Amino acid sequence: MGHSLRAAALLALVVLSVLVSLLITSLKQFGSGSTRLSNSTDQEGLASLRSALDLHLRERRKEILPLLLHPDGDKDRVLEEVLEQNYGLDSSLWNEVSGSGKAHRDQMGCESLLDVRAVEVLGSGYTKLVVKANLAGGQSVALKLVNEQGIDMSKCLEDFKDLQGCRELVSYKLQKEMLLLQRLRHPNVIQLKGHCSGLQGGEGVEGGRVTVIMEQGTPLQMIQLLQTPWEDRFRVCLDLVRLLHFLSWSPLGSVGLLDFQPRQFVIVSGQLKLTDLDDVSTEEPACRTDADCVLQFPHRNFTLPCSSQGVCEGLNEKRNIYNAYRFFFTYLLPHQAPPGLTHLVDHIMNSTGELKANINQTLEAFERILLLYKSGIHLDNLHPSILRDYSVMRDMSTSGNVEYRCWPSYSQQGCVLSVHSAREAAYICNSHSHCSSFSLTGQKTWTGRLLASFRSSFGHLVPEGGSEVYLKKSKVPQPPSS
Numbered sequence: 499m500g501h502s503l504r505a506a507a508l509l510a511l512v513v514l515s516v517l518v519s520l521l522i523t524s525l526k527q528f529g530s531g532s533t534r535l536s537n538s539t540d541q542e543g544l545a546s547l548r549s550a551l552d553l554h555l556r557e558r559r560k561e562i563l564p565l566l567l568h569p570d571g572d573k574d575r576v577l578e579e580v581l582e583q584n585y586g587l588d589s590s591l592w593n594e595v596s597g598s599g600k601a602h603r604d605q606m607g608c609e610s611l612l613d614v615r616a617v618e619v620l621g622s623g624y625t626k627l628v629v630k631a632n633l634a635g636g637q638s639v640a641l642k643l644v645n646e647q648g649i650d651m652s653k654c655l656e657d658f659k660d661l662q663g664c665r666e667l668v669s670y671k672l673q674k675e676m677l678l679l680q681r682l683r684h685p686n687v688i689q690l691k692g693h694c695s696g697l698q699g700g701e702g703v704e705g706g707r708v709t710v711i712m713e714q715g716t717p718l719q720m721i722q723l724l725q726t727p728w729e730d731r732f733r734v735c736l737d738l739v740r741l742l743h744f745l746s747w748s749p750l751g752s753v754g755l756l757d758f759q760p761r762q763f764v765i766v767s768g769q770l771k772l773t774d775l776d777d778v779s780t781e782e783p784a785c786r787t788d789a790d791c792v793l794q795f796p797h798r799n800f801t802l803p804c805s806s807q808g809v810c811e812g813l814n815e816k817r818n819i820y821n822a823y824r825f826f827f828t829y830l831l832p833h834q835a836p837p838g839l840t841h842l843v844d845h846i847m848n849s850t851g852e853l854k855a856n857i858n859q860t861l862e863a864f865e866r867i868l869l870l871y872k873s874g875i876h877l878d879n880l881h882p883s884i885l886r887d888y889s890v891m892r893d894m895s896t897s898g899n900v901e902y903r904c905w906p907s908y909s910q911q912g913c914v915l916s917v918h919s920a921r922e923a924a925y926i927c928n929s930h931s932h933c934s935s936f937s938l939t940g941q942k943t944w945t946g947r948l949l950a951s952f953r954s955s956f957g958h959l960v961p962e963g964g965s966e967v968y969l970k971k972s973k974v975p976q977p978p979s980s
C-alpha cells in the first residue's frame with residue numbers, strides 16, 4: 499500500500515508533464531459541460547445521466563468478469579456470486595482476483611514504477627495513451643493509461659458529464675485488455691509485465707486509475723515496412739499467421755480481432771506483436787440460418803454456414819484471415835518474392851483472399867515457404883559452375899572498396915542482400931551490371947541466411963577470419979602485357 503502510494507506520487511509527477519495538456523483539455527470540456535448542465539438541466543436530469551452511465555458501467559463489468567474466472571475454485575465461486583447478484587466490481591474484489599494489486603506474484607507492481615527515469619509518448623488511440631518509461635536498472639517498458647484526450651473519454655464526457663465516472667468506464671477497456679494479455683500469452687502477443695492500480699492518487703479500478711506495464715515495442719510503420727527486403731516482410735506475415743493460429747485455438751476459444759489494423763501491432767526485436775486487445779470477440783455469433791453468418795468487408799462479403807448448434811462456426815477465424823489478407827499479405831507478400839517461391843506465395847494469396855483455407859492450412863503453407871527458403875531448395879536450378887567465373891579469397895575481407903547501392907538493401911550505404919550461399923550471391927552479382935565482387939562476412943538474417951555485400955571495385959584485401967571475398971575474374975584488372 500505504502501509502495502503503491504509512493505509510486506503513485508512519483509509516476510504522477512513524471513507522467514504529469516505528458517498528460518497536463520491533455521488533462522486541461524478534458525477538464526475544460528468537463529467544465530463547460532457542467533456549466534451547460536446547470537443552466538439547462540435540473541437535479542433530476544443529472545440523476546438520470548448518472549443512472550444511464552451506471553448502466554454502461556455495469557455492462558463493462560459484466561463483460562470483463564468472465565475473464566477473471568480463475569482455475570482456483572474459491573475465486574470461481576466468488577465471481578459467480580458476483581455475476582448472479584449483479585454486484586459492482588469494487589476495488590477489494592479486483593485486488594482479490596488480481597493478486598493484491600499485482601497481475602501475478604512474479605510480475606511488476608506499483609513499486610516497479612518508483613524510480614521512473616524518463617517518459618516519452620509512444621502512441622495514442624481512441625482509448626489509451628502509451629508512454630515509454632525507463633525504470634531503475636535501465637529497463638524500458640511501455641505504460642498504458644486511459645487517454646484523457648481520446649475519443650472514448652470525449653464522447654463519454656459529452657454524453658454523461660461525469661469525469662470520474664467516464665474515467666472508470668474507459669478504464670474497464672484497459673482492464674479487459676490486461677486480463678486478455680494474462681490469458682493469451684504467446685510470442686506474438688505483447689508481454690504483460692504487470693500493473694499498478696491506484697496511480698495518481700486514485701482509488702484503483704473504481705477511480706479509473708490503472709496503469710498497465712508491458713514490454714516496449716516500436717509502432718508498426720507500414721510505409722517503412724514496404725521498403726524492407728522480402729525476407730523481413732515475410733517474417734511479419736508469418737508472425738501474424740502464427741498469432742492467428744494461436745488465437746483460433748486459444749484457451750478462451752476462437753478469438754476474433756474486431757478492430758484489425760496495422761496500428762494494433764508493434765515490433766519487438768524484429769518480431770510482430772499484437773498490443774491492442776481491448777476489442778476482441780471470444781464468442782462466435784448465434785444464428786438461425788446461413789444468412790445470419792455474413793462477414794462484411796468494404797469490397798467483399800462472405801456467407802458462412804450456420805451450424806446445427808446455431809452458431810456461425812469459424813466466423814472469428816475467417817474474419818481474422820481475411821483481414822490479414824487485406825491489411826498485410828496484399829501489401830507485403832507478393833512484391834519481390836524469390837522466383838522459386840512465387841507459386842507458393844500466389845497460392846496463399848488466392849486461398850486467403852477467397853477464404854478457401856483455414857488457419858491450420860494457412861500456417862502450414864507459410865511454414866513450408868520458410869522451410870524451403872531456409873534450405874535453399876528453391877535454388878536448385880542454380881548450377882555450381884556459376885562460381886567458376888569467381889576467384890575466392892578465404893579469411894579475407896575488403897577495405898576501401900567502391901560500393902554501389904541496390905534496393906532493397908540491408909545497408910543504406912551499399913548493396914547488402916541476404917543469400918543462401920555463394921552460388922546465389924554469384925547469381926545476383928551476375929545480374930548487377932556494376933558488380934565485380936562480393937563478400938560474405940558470416941553475419942546472418944533471422945532465417946539464418948548470409949548477408950552478402952556486393953561491390954563495384956576491389957580496393958584492398960585485408961585478413962579477416964571467417965570472411966570470404968569473391969572476385970569476378972572477368973572484371974579483375976589484368977596487368978599490362980610486356
Ligand SMILES: Nc1ncnc2c1ncn2[C@@H]1O[C@H](COP(=O)(O)OP(=O)(O)OP(=O)(O)O)[C@@H](O)[C@H]1O
Pocket residue numbers: 620621622623624625626627628640645648688712713714715716717718757761762763764773774775776
Ligand atoms: N507496447 C507498446 N510499445 C510501443 N508502442 C505501443 C505499445 N502499445 C501500443 N503502442 C502504440 O500506442 C498506440 C495506441 O495503443 P492502443 O492501440 O492500445 O490504443 P487504443 O486507444 O486502443 O488505439 P485504437 O484507437 O487504435 O484502438 C498504438 O497504435 C501503438 O502505436
